[in-house]
Amino acid sequence: MSTFRTPRRRARLALAASITVAAALTGPVSQAAPSPSSAPSPGAAGLGDPMFPLDGNGGYKVSRYLLDFDWQAPKTPFEAATTIKATATQALSRFDLDFAGNTLHTVTVNGKAATAVRDGDELVITPAKPLAQGKAFTVQVTYTADPTQIRHRDDAIEDYGWIPTPDGTVLYPQPNGAKMIFPSNDHPSQRAPITFRITTPQGLTAVANGKLTDRTQQADGRVRWTYDSEQPLATQLAQLAIGRFTLVDSTGPHGLPIRDVVPDDLVAPTEQYRKLTADHIAWLEERLGPYPFNRYGVLVGDTDLGVALETNTLSLIPKADLLGDQVSAERNLVHELTHQWTGDSVGIKTWSDLWLSEGHARFYERLYSEAHGGVVFEDTMKTAYANHDQWRHDYGAPAEPTEPNLFKRMRYDGSALVLYALREKVGQETFGKIERAWVTKYRGKTASTQDYIDLASKVAGEDLDGFLHPWLYGAKTPPMPNHPDWVVNPVQS
Numbered sequence: 001m002s003t004f005r006t007p008r009r010r011a012r013l014a015l016a017a018s019i020t021v022a023a024a025l026t027g028p029v030s031q032a033a034p035s036p037s038s039a040p041s042p043g044a045a046g047l048g049d050p051m052f053p054l055d056g057n058g059g060y061k062v063s064r065y066l067l068d069f070d071w072q073a074p075k076t077p078f079e080a081a082t083t084i085k086a087t088a089t090q091a092l093s094r095f096d097l098d099f100a101g102n103t104l105h106t107v108t109v110n111g112k113a114a115t116a117v118r119d120g121d122e123l124v125i126t127p128a129k130p131l132a133q134g135k136a137f138t139v140q141v142t143y144t145a146d147p148t149q150i151r152h153r154d155d156a157i158e159d160y161g162w163i164p165t166p167d168g169t170v171l172y173p174q175p176n177g178a179k180m181i182f183p184s185n186d187h188p189s190q191r192a193p194i195t196f197r198i199t200t201p202q203g204l205t206a207v208a209n210g211k212l213t214d215r216t217q218q219a220d221g222r223v224r225w226t227y228d229s230e231q232p233l234a235t236q237l238a239q240l241a242i243g244r245f246t247l248v249d250s251t252g253p254h255g256l257p258i259r260d261v262v263p264d265d266l267v268a269p270t271e272q273y274r275k276l277t278a279d280h281i282a283w284l285e286e287r288l289g290p291y292p293f294n295r296y297g298v299l300v301g302d303t304d305l306g307v308a309l310e311t312n313t314l315s316l317i318p319k320a321d322l323l324g325d326q327v328s329a330e331r332n333l334v335h336e337l338t339h340q341w342t343g344d345s346v347g348i349k350t351w352s353d354l355w356l357s358e359g360h361a362r363f364y365e366r367l368y369s370e371a372h373g374g375v376v377f378e379d380t381m382k383t384a385y386a387n388h389d390q391w392r393h394d395y396g397a398p399a400e401p402t403e404p405n406l407f408k409r410m411r412y413d414g415s416a417l418v419l420y421a422l423r424e425k426v427g428q429e430t431f432g433k434i435e436r437a438w439v440t441k442y443r444g445k446t447a448s449t450q451d452y453i454d455l456a457s458k459v460a461g462e463d464l465d466g467f468l469h470p471w472l473y474g475a476k477t478p479p480m481p482n483h484p485d486w487v488v489n490p491v492q493s
C-alpha cells in the first residue's frame with residue numbers, strides 16, 4: 001500500500017499483542033510430518049507469525065478458493081458460500097479457518113455436515129470423520145456476508161476490510177482483513193488461486209483479480225460474473241469490486257492487456273493519469289524485468305479511503321489520488337505497480353519481511369518521481385537517514401516491526417533507505433543485478449529477509465550479511481557508504 005497522503009488520525013487502542021501460540025511460523029507445514037499411522041490430531045490454530053500468531057492455520061494447504069457471492073446492494077447483507085479445496089499435511093481430527101464477523105450457516109467437509117465452533121477469529125471445524133494425511137478434501141462454508149465490516153489500524157493502513165462505495169463496494173484486505181470477507185488461511189505466506197462467482201442486479205458490474213471467464217444473464221434477470229485469479233495470491237491481495245463501472249481497455253508493453261475499472265462519472269477526470277500506466281510499466285520493466293502477470297489495471301475507488309492498495313493485477317487507487325497534482329498521482333500509481341513485482345509476485349514469508357515489499361515500492365516510486373518532476377531521490381534518502389535512529393526507536397528496525405508499528409514510516413522510506421545503502425555499497429550495476437535476480441528467482445513464490453541477504457551476497461560475490469544485518473536489525477543506524485557527512489539526528493524519547 002501507499003502512504004503518500006497524510007493519514008487521517010483516529011484515537012484507538014492498539015490491539016493487545018499478547019497472544020502466543022506454540023507453533024513456530026514454519027512449524028505446522030514444514031516440520032517432519034507425522035507418519036501416516038499417527039493418530040489424527042488438531043491442526044495448529046495459527047502459523048505463529050511474530051505479528052499475528054493466529055493468522056493462517058496448520059495441518060493443511062489450500063489449493064483453491066471458490067467464492068459464490070449473491071450481491072444485493074451497498075451495505076446490505078447477502079448470501080455467500082466459500083468452497084475450499086485443500087490437502088491435509090497431517091492426519092487431522094480437526095482444523096481451523098480464519099473467519100471474522102458475518103453470520104455463519106453451515107459447514108460441510110467432503111459434503112458431510114461438520115461441527116463448527118467460532119472462537120474469536122478462528123472457525124474450528126471438526127469433520128464427521130478424521131482426514132488422512134496427504135488426502136485432498138473440500139470444505140464448504142455458507143454464511144450471510146456483512147459488507148459493512150471494517151477494522152482500523154493506527155498506522156498507514158487506517159481502515160481495512162469491506163470498503164463501501166455509493167453504488168457497491170471495493171475491498172481493502174491488507175493486512176489480515178480477508179477473514180472478514182471469506183473463510184481462509186489469512187496469512188501472506190499462504191497463497192492459492194481464487195475463483196469468484198458473483199451475481200449482481202442488472203446495471204452493476206462485478207470485477208475481481210485476474211480474468212473474466214464468464215458473464216451470464218440468469219433467468220431471474222441477475223447477471224453472474226466469473227473471474228479466475230489465474231495465479232495463486234495472498235488473501236490480503238484479493239480484490240472484488242462492484243459498482244456502476246466503465247471498463248477502459250488499453251495495451252501495455254508487449255501487448256499486455258490493461259483494463260481500468262472506473263466509476264462512470266470518474267472516467268474523464270482520471271484519464272490523464274490512468275493513461276500513463278503503459279509508460280510506468282515500461283519504466284519498471286527496464287529495472288525489474290518483465291511485468292510478472294498476464295494483465296493489469298487500475299481500479300478507481302469511489303471512496304474517501306486514505307490509501308491505495310496493490311491488489312493482485314488490479315490496484316485499488318482512491319479517486320483523490322487521481323484528481324490532484326501529477327507528481328503525487330504518479331507516485332501512488334508507480335508505488336502500487338511496483339508491488340506487482342515485489343509484494344504480489346514475490347510475496348513475503350512473514351510480516352517481519354514487510355520492509356522488502358514496502359521498501360522496494362517506495363524506492364522505485366521515489367526514483368521514478370525524481371525523473372518526472374518530483375523531489376531529488378538522494379535528498380529524500382538523506383532525510384530518512386537523519387530520522388533513522390528515531391524510527392528505530394519508535395517503530396523498530398526495518399526487519400523488526402512490532403504489531404502496532406507494522407505499517408509505520410520505517411517500513412517505507414526507512415526501508416527504501418536500506419536498499420539505497422546497499423546500492424551505495426555494491427554500486428549501481430551490481431545492485432541492478434541483485435534486483436533482477438530477486439524478482440526472477442522468487443517470481444510467484446514467497447521469500448524472507450534472509451533470502452534477500454543470501455541472494456544479494458551471491459550476486460555481489462561478497463558476504464553482505466555483516467553489512468545488511470545492522471541495517472535491518474540494529475538499534476543504531478550504520479554509517480552510509482560514500483556519505484561520511486550524513487548525520488543521524490539524536491533520538492528524542
Ligand SMILES: [Zn+2]
Pocket residue numbers: 001002003335339357358361
Ligand atoms: Zn505499498
